[in-house]
Amino acid sequence: MSYVEELESQLDQNFIAIRYNVEMEGPAIKPESDPDVQNILPKEEPYKSIATGVLYGDMEATLNGVKEGLEEDLSPIDIINNGLMKGMDAVSALYTKGFYFLPDLMLSGDSMMEGVKECEKVLGHKSETKATTVSFVAEGDPHDIGKNLVVMFLRANGYDAIDLGRDVPTEEVINAVEEYKPIFVTGTALMTTTMTVFPKVVEELEKKGLKVPALGCGGGSVRKDFVESFPMSVYGVEAYHTPKLADSILKDKKTWKELRKEYSEIVGEFVPEYA
Amino acid sequence: MKRFTRMVYKNPEEIVFGRAKFPVSQRWNIQFGAGYVVPEVKVAPQEGSEASKEKMTGECRNIAQSACERAVSIGLPTFMLEQEHVFQQTNNPEWAAECTQIQAEVLESYHDEYDIKVSLRQTPADIRLEERSPGLRGSDYDNKVEESLEACAANGASDICIESMGGKSVSDYGISRGDIKATLFGIGVLGSIDMEYVWDRIVNICKKYDCRPGGDTDCAQANTAMFMAGGLLDKDIAHTTAALARAMGAARSLVAVECGAIGPLKDCGYENPIVKAISGVPIATEGKNAVCAHSDLMGNLIAGVTDVWSNESVYHRQEMGGTTPEVWLQATGFEAALMNTALQTETAETLRDIYTLTDKYRDPQALILAYDNAYRIGEAIINYGKDPYLRSRAAALEAGKIINEASEAGKLYLTRFERDSLDSALKVLEELPMDADQFTDECLRIYTRKVAEFDPKSYEL
Incomplete structure (x- = not known):
């Protein structure tokens, strides 16, 4: 037995690391049996x-x-x-x-x-959807996996999710809002200095007299306190929360102020950022 | 280009933190891998600083000054300051030049006054977009990246690095769908091709200045997998799949060294222990003192063979203990002091093994990066060293074998999701062709159709 193996044999893993995912796993069942x-x-x-x-x-x-x-x-x-x-x-x-x-x-x-x-x-035409949403990655930011997930979650939940891509100039976002009249806009950013696009989007929308019920902002370095420092916005924590937020806007006519207040209830789980 | 077909280290026990086979020297009397570990601090410019060049240079000066002040006030013999550039710095090379210059001046003044060993790492952002013609090569963004790299090298950077994004469109598709073939194509083939393009250029720039070519990380791909895998209870991707992506990432990040990068390899490359085992170059890593940036499941283990211990990144703001450059340099500085004490007292191997055992069986992603297992993956890579595709595939297969062995020995428990994902990935990998051209042709047929952003021309395919 090598020295490292000897060290390893002295360890009781219960004092070091427990794989709770394994501990908590229930019985295996077929998906259709749930x-x-x-x-x-x-x-x-x-x-x-x-x-x-x-x-x-x-x-x-x-x-x-x-x-x-x-x-x-x-x-x-x-x-x-x-x-x-x-x-x-x-x-x-x-x-x-x-x-x-x-x-x-x-x-x-x-x-x-x-x-x-x-x-x-x-x-012979596009099928009816719940409503239209618009998603973009902030100008100057090439990181788009979060946005891609958001778009997928929205589409899978019956929304016509318009995907503007990454590194999107603010003007293009405004034009898309004008054209599609979305019930929800989502913006993502990874860098501290690209998330500053979000308040600019809001400012431009206001200048043009355009209103959306909410602008959901999220991504790697985006902080809740920053997002809540300007109007019309709500801080999005997980991509899979997006359709629940959109549903609450569509069905319950929730405003961005209400989304901020009731985020955890709307997405149906404990969200530390909103605790 | 020279490819690695032999291991520089003869056995895994030889590898330890603070020592590398090929130490690196830089100006300001600093060495890496030469018998001591260097703490690193990196701080992201705060929002609003991108509004003008003056604001950004002021921000960079403040970050550097704060770090230097704390370094001398707690007695650090050495440290590295890294500035990862934001979009505006790379898109405006004159900003990159001035930010580098002002940080170099600050560091030099502290070096002159206190004789503290310092290093200034500059990492321009890879802002290239594959889907916007002409893609990754020859676009305005591509030219700006090159100009910014040169601006940093010419204005006082001790070394330059990048986190290149080649292959990300396809690997993102693969990682989010559990499509291991796409992941392998994105990381092992496309990532490796783009690395050659990027790194030949960086090495040539560095030859003109007193600036070293540092390294690249698979941040855009393997870290995306790790980030999405998240904690034990997260529901996104399997931790076994993320472990395989990491092993592939080692074969891809090795290309920088093959092109002439000398290290320390960049910090968020969790694959760096594998690259060090193969190549002997010093590495930077991050773990428990990078919790300000993200969570991982190997916070101690990843320190086992490091040469530069980093905090990854943090907002520039105030904490109770000071500003973040001060606070996080203190955190990495004290951890480096622990390692350096072990090196001085000839107990480094013991500390390395304790670091390793704290996390080895916490998660499959940690297991494969334990230095003994990293060495095995390194051997799998060099066995197919001349072929970027085959060596990436071999790395993933070896990682799968390591996980299975630990699972069968009752040391590492897997969930059904992790087990099923691993089994199906290994089955796909085993059945792949042994010919790179055949694999590439197959993948081009599939993924040009499935991934809208993927443009083969960006890889000259």
Whole structure:
């Protein structure tokens, strides 16, 4: 036994590090066996197969189900609402419970979006969405993974999420607000000196007399105290909180002031930054 | 270009903090890897300082002065100040020049007065955008990066570094979807290609000045994976997948050294212990004294073979104990003092092993960076040293093997998500072709379609 192995053999890991994720893990069950998922998933075919395809992030199965439904002359809108979106609702339920993880969400989101595209081909126009949102990365900032997640979460939850990309000039954001009239705008930044774009966006919106219910600001170095130093804004902590904030604006007509006050309740979990 | 096909260290026990096979000397009488550990402090300019060149240079001067004051008031024999540039500094090379110059003047004045050994590291931002024509090569942003690097070298930087972003569009896609093939292509192939482009240029710039080519980190890719993997209870990506991305990142970050970077390699490269094991160059790392910037699961372990101990980054503001340049230099300074005491008393190996054992089984990401395992991954890399694709693949496979061994021995427990993600990633990796061209062709077919920002022309593919 080497010296290091001897040292290692003296250790009781319980005094050093405990993998709580392993300790807390429940029994393995199939995703469709979860009681919440059972309540969400449709019982009728082909909606059930389509939703299950989305649930498993299986694009081929999802598309086969969608095509089958379209061949049977089912309404593309019904396929979206009763099949694809139900699958995504089930995915969201499992993610919230900690049974599903980001790759599951991304693959399911990709499957759902491809299914929606098939339906839109038959519809001949874009399908109806809950509402429009606009997302951008601050000018001068090339870090966009957070924004990409935000866009994916919004789309997966039925929003028409307009993606302006990264390093976006303020003027382009203003033009997009003018054009799309979004219910929610999200901006992300990684650097302290690029997050200063956010108050400039608000200033320009105000100058033009444009109003959005809220500008969600988040990203690596973005701080809540900074975001709350100017109006119209709310500090976003996790990308997956975004659709819940958008829903509360859409359904409950929450204002940016209310989003700040009720953030934890709206996203449904303890958020240390808002404690 | 010389590729590493042999390990510089003969065995892992040889590797310890504060000593490197190829120490680096810089002006102001400082050495790295020469028998002592250098503490580092890095502070991000506060919001508003980007409004004008005068504000930014004033901000940089204040950061440097605060760090120097605390260094002498707590008796630090040595320290490194690093300034990671914000967009405005890189996009305006004259800002980069003046900020560097003013920090160099501050450091030199303290060196002259106290004889303190100091180093000034400047790291321009990689502001290139792949999706905006002409992409990573030859764009205005690309030219600004080059001009800023040269401005730093010409105006008093002891060394220059960068955190290059090549391959990020594809690796982001792969990391967020658990697509290990995309992750490997983004880090191992595209990242390595872009590193050659970036680092040939940096090394040539440094030849013209009294400035060293430091190193690069896989911040844009492997750190993205680590950041997204988060803590034990986070729900984003599997910690086993993040560990494989880190191993690939070592094969990619090694390219800087192959192009002529001499170290200390840049701090947020958690892959640096692997690169040190292969190449013998000194490294900077960060861990428990970088909690101001982000959380990791290897806060002690990553100090095991370091040569420069960093705080990563912190807002420039006031804490109860002083301003952040003062407070965080004190934190890294005292940790370096502990390591230097161990070196002086010939107990460095014991401290290294204690650092290592505190975190080795906390997480798979920590396990693969323990110096003995880092050495094994290094060996896997040099076995395919001449082929950036195959060596990245080999690094990931070896990391997977290390995790499986620890799991089978009952030393490291994995969740089902971690286990399933690892099994499926290893299966994909094992079945990949042994020919780089074939792999690249396959990936070009898939990812040019799936990743909108990916532009093969940026990599001359």
